[in-house]
Amino acid sequence: MATDTHVPERDRSGNGAGRPPAGRTGRGPTLRPRRRPGRRPAYAAGVGAALWLVVVTVPLYFLVVTSLRGSGDYMSQGPLAIPETLTLDNYVNVFQVGFPGFLANSLIVAFGAITLVLAVGVPAAFGIVRSRSRAVATTFSLFLLGLAVPAQAVIIPVYLLITRLHLYDTLIAVILPTAAFSLPISILVLTSALRDVPGELYEAMALDGATTWQVFCRLVLPLSRPGVVTVTIFVGLNAWNNFIFPLVLTQSESTRVLPLGLWAFQTQYGTDVPGLMAAVLLSSLPIFALYLFGRRHLLGGLAAGFGK
Amino acid sequence: MRSSSATERPGFVWVAPALLFFGLFGLGPVVIVLYLSLTSWSGLGAPEWTGLDNWARLVGDDQVRSSLGITLFLTALCWATQTPMALAFGAWAAGPQRSRAVVSSIFFLPLLLSTAAIALIWKAVLDPHFGMPARVGPMVGFDGDVLGDSTLALYAIAFIVLWQFLPFHMLLYQAAARQVPASLYEAAELDGASPFQRFLRITVPQLRHTIIASSVLMIVGSMTYFETVLLLTNGGPGNATRILPLYMYARGFVAFEMGYASAIAVLLVVLGTGLSLLVVRVTGYTRMTSQREGV
Numbered sequence: 001m002a003t004d005t006h007v008p009e010r011d012r013s014g015n016g017a018g019r020p021p022a023g024r025t026g027r028g029p030t031l032r033p034r035r036r037p038g039r040r041p042a043y044a045a046g047v048g049a050a051l052w053l054v055v056v057t058v059p060l061y062f063l064v065v066t067s068l069r070g071s072g073d074y075m076s077q078g079p080l081a082i083p084e085t086l087t088l089d090n091y092v093n094v095f096q097v098g099f100p101g102f103l104a105n106s107l108i109v110a111f112g113a114i115t116l117v118l119a120v121g122v123p124a125a126f127g128i129v130r131s132r133s134r135a136v137a138t139t140f141s142l143f144l145l146g147l148a149v150p151a152q153a154v155i156i157p158v159y160l161l162i163t164r165l166h167l168y169d170t171l172i173a174v175i176l177p178t179a180a181f182s183l184p185i186s187i188l189v190l191t192s193a194l195r196d197v198p199g200e201l202y203e204a205m206a207l208d209g210a211t212t213w214q215v216f217c218r219l220v221l222p223l224s225r226p227g228v229v230t231v232t233i234f235v236g237l238n239a240w241n242n243f244i245f246p247l248v249l250t251q252s253e254s255t256r257v258l259p260l261g262l263w264a265f266q267t268q269y270g271t272d273v274p275g276l277m278a279a280v281l282l283s284s285l286p287i288f289a290l291y292l293f294g295r296r297h298l299l300g301g302l303a304a305g306f307g308k
Numbered sequence: 309m310r311s312s313s314a315t316e317r318p319g320f321v322w323v324a325p326a327l328l329f330f331g332l333f334g335l336g337p338v339v340i341v342l343y344l345s346l347t348s349w350s351g352l353g354a355p356e357w358t359g360l361d362n363w364a365r366l367v368g369d370d371q372v373r374s375s376l377g378i379t380l381f382l383t384a385l386c387w388a389t390q391t392p393m394a395l396a397f398g399a400w401a402a403g404p405q406r407s408r409a410v411v412s413s414i415f416f417l418p419l420l421l422s423t424a425a426i427a428l429i430w431k432a433v434l435d436p437h438f439g440m441p442a443r444v445g446p447m448v449g450f451d452g453d454v455l456g457d458s459t460l461a462l463y464a465i466a467f468i469v470l471w472q473f474l475p476f477h478m479l480l481y482q483a484a485a486r487q488v489p490a491s492l493y494e495a496a497e498l499d500g501a502s503p504f505q506r507f508l509r510i511t512v513p514q515l516r517h518t519i520i521a522s523s524v525l526m527i528v529g530s531m532t533y534f535e536t537v538l539l540l541t542n543g544g545p546g547n548a549t550r551i552l553p554l555y556m557y558a559r560g561f562v563a564f565e566m567g568y569a570s571a572i573a574v575l576l577v578v579l580g581t582g583l584s585l586l587v588v589r590v591t592g593y594t595r596m597t598s599q600r601e602g603v
Binding site: 044049055056057059116126127140142145147150155157159163187212240259263273276 | 316317318319320321322323325326327329330331332333334335336337338340341344351393396397399400408411414415416417418419420421422423424425428429430431432433435438439440442443471474503504524528531532534535539553556557560561566569570573574576577580581584
């Protein structure tokens with residue numbers, strides 16, 4: 001799909017060289033062939049975007065600045081005032097109220113959910129793309145159906161299952177439903193990654209007499225890598241941000257994950273807003289790192305899953 | 309397919325683990341919640357069969373009616389604010405300009421924060437004593453307690469949801485807008501169409517599949533407002549922001565009426581899936597064959 005749309009764009013930039021791009025400054029012959037050229041600027045959208053930029057950045061500025069403000073300064077200075085003195089005390093305090101434990105729990109949940117989703121998801125995607133069996137086609141539509149099931153609406157039966165399995169108040173209790181509810185989109189992303197693999201490759205392996213298992217290991221696993229990266233990021237984010245499953249499936253401090261930790265912090269030390277903001281910022285740092293590492297994959301995968 | 313391979317194609321066994329797992333923790337619960345809605349259960353011991361008692365109670369419950377109204381209003385409000393903005397910003401960000409890439413990467417930042425984090429940031433920003441409205445409010449004769457005002461609280465939640473989810477939907481539209489054939493814009497430009505006309509006549513129709521996908525995701529996603537509401541207002545002031553998922557949570561995990569809460573949950577599933585299907589039907593998604601008609 002992507003390749004055939006690029007062709008007219010390339011033609012277009014060839015044409016565009018013949019006449020000047022309408023009303024656009026700062027755009028020379030160094031035009032990149034993949035990008036769409038020659039549109040007049042949309043001023044209304046530009047103004048809207050500038051306004052939204054303010055709306056996005058003001059709370060983020062507040063978050064950073066407040067986390068660096070002393071508790072006393074927060075009360076006396078305005079919420080957006082540039083602080084006179086900066087302090088890291090809030091971050092030190094956060095580490096003393098259980099933050100490392102919550103961080104470890106969140107990491108375990110994210111790692112567990114990612115492993116589980118990939119372990120069952122990649123073989124399933126291979127089956128869905130290559131199988132001709134009717135049962136497999138039905139399975140795929142069941143997963144598509146699962147896309148429409150909101151996790152919030154089934155917390156009571158999930159709670160029932162988890163208590164019956166004697167997993168209540170464990171991290172496994174959080175991992176299982178988190179992974180299950182990430183599975184439909186993950187399978188969608190993985191299948192669309194595998195659908196782009198040309199059939200000739202499978203045929204070539206068949207000529208060599210490879211078994212299905214060998215095809216899976218030598219062809220499917222390496223070629224599904226972009227999908228796997230996307231799914232890893234997607235499931236990781238899901239697990240990291242998950243609130244409702246830990247809320248109803250755990251209760252003790254030893255199994256508390258970060259989002260619940262933030263909530264508990266707010267309930268216990270409600271007036272210590274700088275401390276809370278430091279905790280919020282710290283809890284988001286790993287995701288910032290993930291974003292820097294996998295941004296392109298994340299955006300590409302989301303487009304593959306939904307944009308078609 | 310023209311494959312003539314001797315190698316066996318993968319069979320059902322390859323999808324079985326995923327199906328089993330998803331069946332147990334994803335689809336199974338939908339069936340179980342239906343069963344639980346016909347029982348009385350405190351969360352401990354065994355559920356007791358009570359037939360349609362919970363459903364009879366549900367029909368007569370004014371709280372359910374008001375929560376349902378708030379839920380639908382909030383979902384509609386969020387859809388009506390997010391869709392046009394995401395569409396416009398997405399199409400804008402799909403442009404080739406470097407500045408747009410930089411600005412949209414800033415727009416994406418809220419995606420990196422958890423719902424809990426976002427709710428807590430906004431709670432601090434909107435704090436009636438030390439937050440922004442406390443400083444700005446008195447200038448316009450307002451006490452600054454946004455979340456304590458039953459009308460404003462709901463709009464504040466819709467705004468925070470917009471702040472949080474706009475980048476995600478913008479991302480969908482941006483990716484889709486990049487796939488619109490440039491030849492369409494070229495033709496429109498030759499005909500002298502303004503940027504706004506091109507947006508309305510080319511971008512929007514070309515993105516109709518994405519509009520449907522994004523709308524469905526918004527409707528299903530409206531359940532996740534639960535967390536935002538729980539952390540910001542816990543349904544208050546009064547019951548002004550008590551959306552249906554929150555009422556279900558309160559019945560189930562605070563009052564321990566799991567059976568009755570399950571009936572509300574079934575209503576939620578029906579509502580979520582029903583609205584999604586409605587979107588798909590009304591827009592004729594299933595009848596569409598090509599996004600490229602007339603190209």
